[in-house]
Amino acid sequence: MYAGTMPALLSAVKSGNAAAGIMSAPTTIQAKAAGLKQIVNITNLRIPFLFVGLLANRKAARENSEAVTRFVRAHIEAISVIRKDKESTIRAFGKYLKTDNRQILESVYEEYVDVFPKVPLMTAAEVKAVLDVARNPRAKQMRPEEFFDNSFVQKIEASGFIDSLYAK
Numbered sequence: 001m002y003a004g005t006m007p008a009l010l011s012a013v014k015s016g017n018a019a020a021g022i023m024s025a026p027t028t029i030q031a032k033a034a035g036l037k038q039i040v041n042i043t044n045l046r047i048p049f050l051f052v053g054l055l056a057n058r059k060a061a062r063e064n065s066e067a068v069t070r071f072v073r074a075h076i077e078a079i080s081v082i083r084k085d086k087e088s089t090i091r092a093f094g095k096y097l098k099t100d101n102r103q104i105l106e107s108v109y110e111e112y113v114d115v116f117p118k119v120p121l122m123t124a125a126e127v128k129a130v131l132d133v134a135r136n137p138r139a140k141q142m143r144p145e146e147f148f149d150n151s152f153v154q155k156i157e158a159s160g161f162i163d164s165l166y167a168k
Contacts, residue, residue: 025111026104048125080165122148
């Protein structure tokens with residue numbers, strides 16, 4: 001059953017119209033407060049699936065490789081801030097989630113901090129998982145490797161930039 005939104009899903013489970021649901025912070029706090037129990041933490045299962053990706057078509061990436069490299073470096077640096085500076089990250093979460101509720105912000109941080117890898121390389125398994133659930137029947141016939149290019153991240157990693165972010 002598709003509930004539509006997290007609050008709608010929580011209502012469906014609380015009312016008994018759904019036996020369970022996949023929820024994320026901060027909805028998980030409300031679920032716990034309502035007496036619901038966590039069955040499994042899907043994040044901890046490390047199921048390959050593409051959650052975050054940076055997209056550019058091949059021509060744009062080729063013609064603007066320096067700009068793409070700078071953008072990817074900034075993305076990687078942002079990941080390092082998330083992983084290393086909890087307080088700054090929580091302040092940013094508060095701004096964009098429009099809350100100053102420390103319990104909510106802490107729970108969002110704890111749930112997602114380890115989701116961001118230090119070296120954000122895509123894998124064929126992650127892309128395949130997305131292709132496997134795509135509505136277009138041709139998606140299952142596609143090769144995952146046709147959909148990603150790790151060369152920008154690999155170049156940045158080889159330069160020592162990522163290691164330097166975590167050496168501080």
